[in-house]
Amino acid sequence: xxxxxxxxxxxxxxxxxxxxxxxxxxxxxxxxxxxxxxxxxxxxxxxxxxxxxxxxxxxxxxxxxxxxxxxxxxxxxxxxxxxxxxxxxxxxxxxxxxxxxxxxxxxxxxxxxxxxxxxxxxxxxxxxxxxxxxxxxxxxxxxxxxxxxxxxxxxxxxxxxxxxxxxxxxxxxxxxxxxxxxxxxxxxxxxxxxxxxxxxxxxxxxxxxxxxxxxxxxxxxxxxxxxxxxxxxxxxxxxxxxxxxxxxxxxxxxxxxxxxxxxxxxxxxxxxxxxxxxxxxxxxxxxxxxxxxxxxxxxxxxxxxxxxxxxxxxxxxxxxxxxxxxxxxxxxxxxxxxxxxxxxxxxxxxxxxxxxxxxxxxxxxxxxxxxxxxxxxxxxxxxxxxxxxxxxxxxxxxxxxxxxxxxxxxxx
Amino acid sequence: xxxxxxxxxxxxxxxxxxxxxxxxxxxxxxxxxxxxxxxxxxxxxxxxxxxxxxxxxxxxxxxxxxxxxxxxxxxxxxxxxxxxxxxxxxxxxxxxxxxxxxxxxxxxxxxxxxxxxxxxxxxxxxxxxxxxxxxxxxxxxxxxxxxxxxxxxxxxxxxxxxxxxxxxxxxxxxxxxxxxxxxxxxxxxxxxxxxxxxxxxxxxxxxxxxxxxxxxxxxxxxxxxxxxxxxxxxxxxxxxxxxxxxxxxxxxxxxxxxxxxxxxxxxxxxxxxxxxxxxxxxxxxxxxxxxxxxxxxxxxxxxxxxxxxxxxxxxxxxxxxxxxxxxxxxxxxxxxxxxxxxxxxxxxxxxxxxxxxxxxxxxxxxxxxxxxxxxxxxxxxxxxxxxxxxxxxxxxxxxxxxxxxxxxxxxx
Numbered sequence: 001x002x003x004x005x006x007x008x009x010x011x012x013x014x015x016x017x018x019x020x021x022x023x024x025x026x027x028x029x030x031x032x033x034x035x036x037x038x039x040x041x042x043x044x045x046x047x048x049x050x051x052x053x054x055x056x057x058x059x060x061x062x063x064x065x066x067x068x069x070x071x072x073x074x075x076x077x078x079x080x081x082x083x084x085x086x087x088x089x090x091x092x093x094x095x096x097x098x099x100x101x102x103x104x105x106x107x108x109x110x111x112x113x114x115x116x117x118x119x120x121x122x123x124x125x126x127x128x129x130x131x132x133x134x135x136x137x138x139x140x141x142x143x144x145x146x147x148x149x150x151x152x153x154x155x156x157x158x159x160x161x162x163x164x165x166x167x168x169x170x171x172x173x174x175x176x177x178x179x180x181x182x183x184x185x186x187x188x189x190x191x192x193x194x195x196x197x198x199x200x201x202x203x204x205x206x207x208x209x210x211x212x213x214x215x216x217x218x219x220x221x222x223x224x225x226x227x228x229x230x231x232x233x234x235x236x237x238x239x240x241x242x243x244x245x246x247x248x249x250x251x252x253x254x255x256x257x258x259x260x261x262x263x264x265x266x267x268x269x270x271x272x273x274x275x276x277x278x279x280x281x282x283x284x285x286x287x288x289x290x291x292x293x294x295x296x297x298x299x300x301x302x303x304x305x306x307x308x309x310x311x312x313x314x315x316x317x318x319x320x321x322x323x324x325x326x327x328x329x330x331x332x333x334x335x336x337x338x339x340x341x342x343x344x345x346x347x348x349x350x351x352x353x354x355x356x357x358x359x360x361x362x363x364x365x366x367x368x369x370x371x372x373x374x375x376x377x378x379x380x381x382x383x384x385x386x387x388x389x390x391x392x393x394x395x396x397x398x399x400x401x402x403x404x405x406x407x408x409x410x411x412x
Numbered sequence: 413x414x415x416x417x418x419x420x421x422x423x424x425x426x427x428x429x430x431x432x433x434x435x436x437x438x439x440x441x442x443x444x445x446x447x448x449x450x451x452x453x454x455x456x457x458x459x460x461x462x463x464x465x466x467x468x469x470x471x472x473x474x475x476x477x478x479x480x481x482x483x484x485x486x487x488x489x490x491x492x493x494x495x496x497x498x499x500x501x502x503x504x505x506x507x508x509x510x511x512x513x514x515x516x517x518x519x520x521x522x523x524x525x526x527x528x529x530x531x532x533x534x535x536x537x538x539x540x541x542x543x544x545x546x547x548x549x550x551x552x553x554x555x556x557x558x559x560x561x562x563x564x565x566x567x568x569x570x571x572x573x574x575x576x577x578x579x580x581x582x583x584x585x586x587x588x589x590x591x592x593x594x595x596x597x598x599x600x601x602x603x604x605x606x607x608x609x610x611x612x613x614x615x616x617x618x619x620x621x622x623x624x625x626x627x628x629x630x631x632x633x634x635x636x637x638x639x640x641x642x643x644x645x646x647x648x649x650x651x652x653x654x655x656x657x658x659x660x661x662x663x664x665x666x667x668x669x670x671x672x673x674x675x676x677x678x679x680x681x682x683x684x685x686x687x688x689x690x691x692x693x694x695x696x697x698x699x700x701x702x703x704x705x706x707x708x709x710x711x712x713x714x715x716x717x718x719x720x721x722x723x724x725x726x727x728x729x730x731x732x733x734x735x736x737x738x739x740x741x742x743x744x745x746x747x748x749x750x751x752x753x754x755x756x757x758x759x760x761x762x763x764x765x766x767x768x769x770x771x772x773x774x775x776x777x778x779x780x781x782x783x784x785x786x787x788x789x790x791x792x793x794x795x796x797x798x799x800x801x802x803x804x805x806x807x808x809x810x811x812x813x814x815x816x817x818x819x820x821x822x823x824x
Contacts, residue, residue, distance in 0.1 A: 099661070230482075
């Protein structure tokens with residue numbers, strides 16, 4: 001049966017998560033399907049920033065390192081994120097960026113497997129992960145190599161010369177979801193360690209790091225977790241590895257006694273060894289606001305709505321845009337995808353620009369991918385209908401075919 | 413002639429920089445002498461945060477990477493900082509922390525001197541620098557070693573086996589100032605590279621990196637530059653080394669074509685190679701507000717007032733507190749010190765706590781240093797008189813000798 005707009009209005013009326021949308025600011029007239037790039041702003045972000053700036057910085061000044069808990073914010077936020085990714089208290093902190101944290105983890109992991117030289121990675125992954133490991137290998141100069149494998153080839157690439165398997169759980173471009181459990185198991189079977197990048201899965205779907213016996217992980221807070229532009233990443237090290245996994249960017253926050261100001265480095269033996277030095281506090285503190293919304297949500301409910309939104313979006317694309325050059329590249333199977341839908345299209349770039357101008361914000365990834373991310377906390381069912389309707393109008397009247405939409409160079 | 417309070421009131425009346433104090437918020441009744449730990453809040457910080465949160469994040473969302481210049485903010489701020497430290501446009505960016513930037517620079521410099529194994533550092537330096545280099549050495553595993561030398565021993569420690577001389581310009585604890593020019597020259601004479609940490613000199617006194625032919629430098633923005641708690645550090649690489657000095661934390665922002673999403677890393681050949689990945693934008697943007705105040709100030713005037721403030725403070729300590737256990741450890745000579753005065757005192761910890769309670773905010777560094785930092789932009793002459801007066805009262809009535817002031821554990 002063909003869907004109508006009313007079907008979507010009804011779904012919204014019966015959506016137990018609909019009230020969460022009130023906690024975010026979405027600009028008037030905008031359908032925001034780019035939460036996988038930059039999550040929307042929680043309305044309470046401004047109040048938190050005001051508190052940090054006027055009260056903590058302006059009035060309390062250095063006292064805030066203790067009084068406002070600045071020094072321990074990295075652990076406080078980590079304990080909250082832990083509940084979303086199947087980790088325990090004391091296994092996660094927020095600090096630095098995803099890439100820096102990945103450098104730390106891979107360096108620590110390679111030290112734990114000194115006789116092995118191979119790191120399995122996905123060549124088509126978001127490149128910062130590959131670049132960081134390439135930089136590390138060059139720096140170590142000990143003959144490590146990356147064995148690149150694509151989706152479908154990964155289990156086969158994990159042989160007993162592998163030190164570390166380092167993969168991104170959900171692919172940034174296609175949205176495909178790796179089988180964390182099976183791949184981690186295979187890594188362990190051959191004696192390797194498994195490091196997962198959760199940039200496109202934390203907050204997007206339930207993740208169970210300890211359930212899958214994952215060794216280490218990193219992830220981003222400014223996408224599905226709505227932490228604010230560039231807000232600090234998180235890093236996970238399973239309890240069993242803490243004290244053994246020692247990262248090399250050994251700033252004073254990772255010292256056993258940071259305020260003793262000793263001359264020589266002594267590593268902490270807890271998760272804080274993964275920190276480096278003084279964090280940009282304003283960004284860190286404001287990122288807690290997005291996280292706190294998740295503390296009141298249920299990841300299973302989020303996943304249920306996410307799959308329904310994406311199922312419907314794909315169905316509408318196929319129903320309403322049949323005959324145009326759109327090919328859905330995200331897997332249809334639920335257990336094979338995250339919370340995004342990627343569509344390949346030769347004119348994807350100008351079409352996406354036209355769509356953004358029409359108020360439907362997705363983004364484009366070269367060479368031909370139109371990318372739509374779905375954050376169930378603030379995306380509604382009727383958004384699906386309206387987004388596809390606006391895309392259909394653009395295709396029907398050809399309004400994407402304008403010179404100003406073809407100027408590449410946008411950071412989207 | 414003995415000084416009176418009125419002398420200080422007169423000095424303030426004739427201070428051409430006095431108006432800058434209006435641009436900062438200092439809590440009622442507080443004399444803030446801890447700008448060398450956390451600079452005071454510029455009053456416009458809140459407006460900038462509001463713009464970033466409500467307009468750029470909340471309303472414009474991902475468009476802000478271009479429209480609000482988020483992606484190029486690291487260079488925009490760097491070009492401003494360059495004017496304060498004797499660097500040129502395109503030689504400085506803001507990113508990451510001081511420690512991380514030091515790791516990058518020392519790693520790059522060691523690669524440029526592959527046959528040398530020695531790094532000269534000051535053992536009593538703020539430890540994060542030493543820790544970072546110790547971590548790097550351990551990671552490289554190629555037999556590098558740190559040759560620790562203290563003030564007065566440094567020139568003698570620079571021999572022709574030295575790869576890198578890595579020092580902090582002004583000492584965090586004693587406030588002594590190294591001779592950047594002479595030490596850099598000696599480093600170059602033996603074929604070594606000179607890396608300077610400007611955490612306690614950027615914004616505190618005129619620095620002339622290119623005038624001294626310095627190779628690379630790092631520094632902090634949350635102390636004298638008033639950038640906000642933990643705001644991003646800056647990193648300088650002299651133009652002549654850009655393209656040759658390649659740092660190993662190779663995230664996507666340092667790639668030659670970051671938006672081509674290539675599989676393999678290709679280093680940029682400009683200063684941006686020193687960046688890593690997505691920066692916490694809110695902290696970064698707000699830190700520009702403090703920097704902009706400096707763009708209207710004159711570093712020579714700042715230095716003149718700083719020296720006068722510290723001269724007077726030391727004179728008052730000696731006049732008013734004669735007979736107590738206070739010993740000024742900061743050198744008296746102008747060319748041997750930064751913008752802080754450090755006083756050793758056996759009961760320094762509880763005395764500092766009592767002083768803070770009395771509204772004079774300095775800090776304490778183990779084992780016995782009471783530390784006072786002087787930011788001429790917002791510290792007045794009469795603050796000198798009143799601070800020492802309050803300290804004298806505390807000593808005379810013994811009010812520091814209370815159990816609650818002796819509980820160590822504060823992060824100050």
